Amino acid sequence: MLDGSDNFETRYLVSDACYLAGKPLITGGTGPVRRSLTTIRAHERGADGQFNPTYRCLFRKPRPGHGAGLRRSRRDGRAWRASWDR
Secondary structure (H helix, E strand, O other), rough: EOOOOOOHHHHHHHHHHOOOOOOOOEEEEEOOOHHHEEEOOOOOOOOOEEEEOOOOHHHHOOOOOOOOOOOOOOEEEOOEEEEEOO
């Protein structure tokens, strides 16, 4: 599933649907200066036997007026996200 929605409620819903359907999620977004691309395979298990993190695990709901942490990058072997400037 490829998602480019612009609000967290939709992103969470799409992520949940992918998890339940056993499908990977590729989600991306743009801002005035940064771009992001995230691949989430929450339906799969890591080497430790635990399910990989979901979109909700990686991106908690933002505080009002903030960019939702989309500038944070995380790489832990199970989820990969890249951000870059223009």
